[in-house]
Amino acid sequence: MNIILGITGGIAAYKTPELVRRLRERGADVQIVMTASAREFVTETALQAVSGQPIRDNLWDKAAEASMSHIELARWADAVLIAPATAEVMARLASGAAGDLLTTLVLATQSPVAIAPAMNHVMWNNPAVQANRALLEERGIAILGPDSGSQACGETGAGRMLEPDELAATVTGPGFADGQPAGVLTGKTVLITAGPTREPIDPVRYMTNRSSGKMGYALATAALRAGARVMLVSGPVDLPPPRGVEVHDVLSADDMYRKTHELVAEADVFIAAAAVADYRPVSVADKKIKKSGERMTIEMVRTEDILASVAALPEAPFTVGFAAETDRLNEYAIDKLERKQLDMIVANCVRDGKAFDADENAVEVFWPGGGQAFPLAAKTSLATDLVDLISSRYEAARGTGTEPRLSVVSIKD
Numbered sequence: 350m351n352i353i354l355g356i357t358g359g360i361a362a363y364k365t366p367e368l369v370r371r372l373r374e375r376g377a378d379v380q381i382v383m384t385a386s387a388r389e390f391v392t393e394t395a396l397q398a399v400s401g402q403p404i405r406d407n408l409w410d411k412a413a414e415a416s417m418s419h420i421e422l423a424r425w426a427d428a429v430l431i432a433p434a435t436a437e438v439m440a441r442l443a444s445g446a447a448g449d450l451l452t453t454l455v456l457a458t459q460s461p462v463a464i465a466p467a468m469n470h471v472m473w474n475n476p477a478v479q480a481n482r483a484l485l486e487e488r489g490i491a492i493l494g495p496d497s498g499s500q501a502c503g504e505t506g507a508g509r510m511l512e513p514d515e516l517a518a519t520v521t522g523p524g525f526a527d528g529q530p531a532g533v534l535t536g537k538t539v540l541i542t543a544g545p546t547r548e549p550i551d552p553v554r555y556m557t558n559r560s561s562g563k564m565g566y567a568l569a570t571a572a573l574r575a576g577a578r579v580m581l582v583s584g585p586v587d588l589p590p591p592r593g594v595e596v597h598d599v600l601s602a603d604d605m606y607r608k609t610h611e612l613v614a615e616a617d618v619f620i621a622a623a624a625v626a627d628y629r630p631v632s633v634a635d636k637k638i639k640k641s642g643e644r645m646t647i648e649m650v651r652t653e654d655i656l657a658s659v660a661a662l663p664e665a666p667f668t669v670g671f672a673a674e675t676d677r678l679n680e681y682a683i684d685k686l687e688r689k690q691l692d693m694i695v696a697n698c699v700r701d702g703k704a705f706d707a708d709e710n711a712v713e714v715f716w717p718g719g720g721q722a723f724p725l726a727a728k729t730s731l732a733t734d735l736v737d738l739i740s741s742r743y744e745a746a747r748g749t750g751t752e753p754r755l756s757v758v759s760i761k762d
């Protein structure tokens with residue numbers, strides 16, 4: 350497999366010699382094309398040594414053009430990966446500029462192009478950068494990452510380049526170089542809520558539920574593997590943030606509502622896997638409530654319905670709800686599907702300690718006019734099947750795809 354690795358002037362360029370090694374270990378021939386700024390971060394000598402090829406960096410290099418012109422180079426590539434991709438190169442690509450060798454190659458190639466953005470999290474969240482991301486995605490460029498975590502600038506957030514191993518696995522993985530999507534959700538953004546919420550009573554007490562967040566986190570990982578950009582709004586859980594997923598931590602149902610609505614405009618698919626409190630205390634005491642009488646009453650008020658509010662948006666994403674019930678599971682689930690005007694609902698029985706905090710689950714899924722049962726399986730493999738089904742239904746709902754590949758196993762209450 351022939352890969353052009355475009356390196357641009359981000360601090361993460363220091364990881365590119367390792368990326369070249371990982372690509373070569375997977376059998377790829379790598380031709381490196383650097384921008385002028387990339388030279389400030391990584392040396393030609395190191396890259397030439399690991400790639401075994403002279404580095405290309407100049408559109409006006411007569412000797413290089415005589416051996417393999419930029420057009421021949423664009424044809425030679427089975428895939429183009431730009432890692433790290435700066436905000437600047439994203440802007441150049443979005444505008445169709447061709448002022449340097451790398452951007453000229455991207456315009457001249459018919460092979461799949463992937464970029465691995467890497468920048469400070471405030472830069473990444475800048476509306477101009479996000480608009481360029483959306484445009485590039487729309488034009489079929491695969492956006493790999495970015496990851497969340499601590500950054501070279503000392504801050505924390507979304508903007509880290511994905512690790513070299515993950516990038517190499519994706520670009521050399523099944524389907525990518527054949528022009529097939531890297532996954533069923535490549536180019537799509539999936540917003541997922543997960544975990545419980547905490548409703549404060551006073552400074553030391555809160556009400557919560559037994560959700561562990563495992564299902565939502567497994568769905569986030571599965572959606573990421575399917576090629577999606579994944580945003581996860583997570584209640585307090587004891588799980589490591591999935592690598593490559595943009596995690597937004599929240600505590601209360603109100604926080605989750607606000608964060609979800611802040612992000613939802615970017616989402617093609619919304620999966621509400623969180624166990625959101627239906628009620629919260631009317632008021633939160635500012636001092637610890639002291640022990641007094643034999644009984645106490647806490648007055649509660651309804652929280653905002655996140656799922657219904659997203660489904661009711663004028664440009665709602667494909668909306669998937671979860672129903673956790675102890676009895677009359679399917680009846681309640683179908684009622685919720687219809688009442689809240691959802692595209693799909695996943696029903697799981699939480700009687701006798703099932704589902705909550707378990708590593709396995711069995712669910713029944715319903716959508717308008719259909720349904721499918723998934724027998725007991727590890728949440729991780731169930732998540733993969735659910736993401737597959739969601740993407741098929743999403744495409745069917747938008748009139749672009751085929752019916753779900755998985756067959757109906759059983760629908761029973």
Ligand SMILES: Cc1cc2nc3c(=O)[nH]c(=O)nc-3n(C[C@H](O)[C@H](O)[C@H](O)COP(=O)(O)O)c2cc1C
Nearest residue numbers: 357358359360361384386387435436437438467468
């Ligand atoms: C020390 C330093 C680190 C930088 N790191 C990044 C970065 O991580 N991501 C980014 O988008 N830009 C970063 N920049 C800005 C780019 O280098 C600058 O926008 C440059 O014009 C990019 O050019 P290129 O895309 O042609 O390589 C950094 C600049 C400096 C001076």
